Amino acid sequence: MNRIYEDADIYIEWEQSDIPWVKIFTHQPYKELTECPEALRRKLFDIYTIVEKAMIDYFKPTKMNMASFGNYLPRVHIHVMARFEADSHFPEPMWGEKQREGAMELPDFRLFEALLRERLKGLK
Amino acid sequence: MNRIYEDADIYIEWEQSDIPWVKIFTHQPYKELTECPEALRRKLFDIYTIVEKAMIDYFKPTKMNMASFGNYLPRVHIHVMARFEADSHFPEPMWGEKQREGAMELPDFRLFEALLRERLKGLK
Numbered sequence: 001m002n003r004i005y006e007d008a009d010i011y012i013e014w015e016q017s018d019i020p021w022v023k024i025f026t027h028q029p030y031k032e033l034t035e036c037p038e039a040l041r042r043k044l045f046d047i048y049t050i051v052e053k054a055m056i057d058y059f060k061p062t063k064m065n066m067a068s069f070g071n072y073l074p075r076v077h078i079h080v081m082a083r084f085e086a087d088s089h090f091p092e093p094m095w096g097e098k099q100r101e102g103a104m105e106l107p108d109f110r111l112f113e114a115l116l117r118e119r120l121k122g123l124k
Numbered sequence: 125m126n127r128i129y130e131d132a133d134i135y136i137e138w139e140q141s142d143i144p145w146v147k148i149f150t151h152q153p154y155k156e157l158t159e160c161p162e163a164l165r166r167k168l169f170d171i172y173t174i175v176e177k178a179m180i181d182y183f184k185p186t187k188m189n190m191a192s193f194g195n196y197l198p199r200v201h202i203h204v205m206a207r208f209e210a211d212s213h214f215p216e217p218m219w220g221e222k223q224r225e226g227a228m229e230l231p232d233f234r235l236f237e238a239l240l241r242e243r244l245k246g247l248k
Contacts, residue, residue: 067191071215091195093219
């Protein structure tokens with residue numbers, strides 16, 4: 001199952017990758033972050049913050065990366081990526097030139113899902 | 125002058141590019157967004173929102189792009205990019221493969237600075 005979390009406003013899905021990489025979507029499609037109603041935009045950034053902190057605590061990455069493009073599919077979503085010196089693209093962004101075959105031993109992604117769901121519980 | 129805006133917490137600078145592209149920095153260096161004090165992190169996202177909206181109103185881009193990496197220099201900064209179908213990389217991110225020589229006729233960047241400073245005036 002690709003979907004990690006879902007509530008009335010938002011859902012979170014894995015991106016297939018050698019790194020821990022999730023995408024946060026709004027159910028209602030908006031083209032730009034500034035087209036989202038203010039409460040939804042704030043919730044998106046709050047969820048970004050919770051996901052980033054959970055990835056830091058669980059995966060202990062070298063650096064966290066955030067991005068929101070949507071040039072191919074103009075629909076708001078935020079990428080949250082945990083980066084490691086040994087990953088396929090570091091220090092380039094994941095959209096840059098591939099540097100090597102990614103070779104990290106990372107803790108279980110399914111246990112991360114459980115941690116993240118727990119931390120998202122208090123969210124309105 | 126490369127610097128567009130500055131207050132006690134934040135400064136905004138141009139990135140040299142064929143597109144309208146600015147970077148929002150905190151004066152105090154933090155490695156990750158979640159290491160910023162909450163009020164500062166919220167201010168960063170609020171400023172992102174003001175910059176995105178100002179770019180949409182002024183440059184009328186095809187799509188807005190946001191990113192925060194810091195893999196080379198692990199210091200929090202947010203990229204705000206106005207993208208156009210005729211720009212050098214569209215629809216790839218600006219870190220992806222170059223697609224063409226950028227060829228847009230864009231309104232004056234200095235007048236955008238004035239608009240942005242005006243909109244940032246109310247900010248705390």
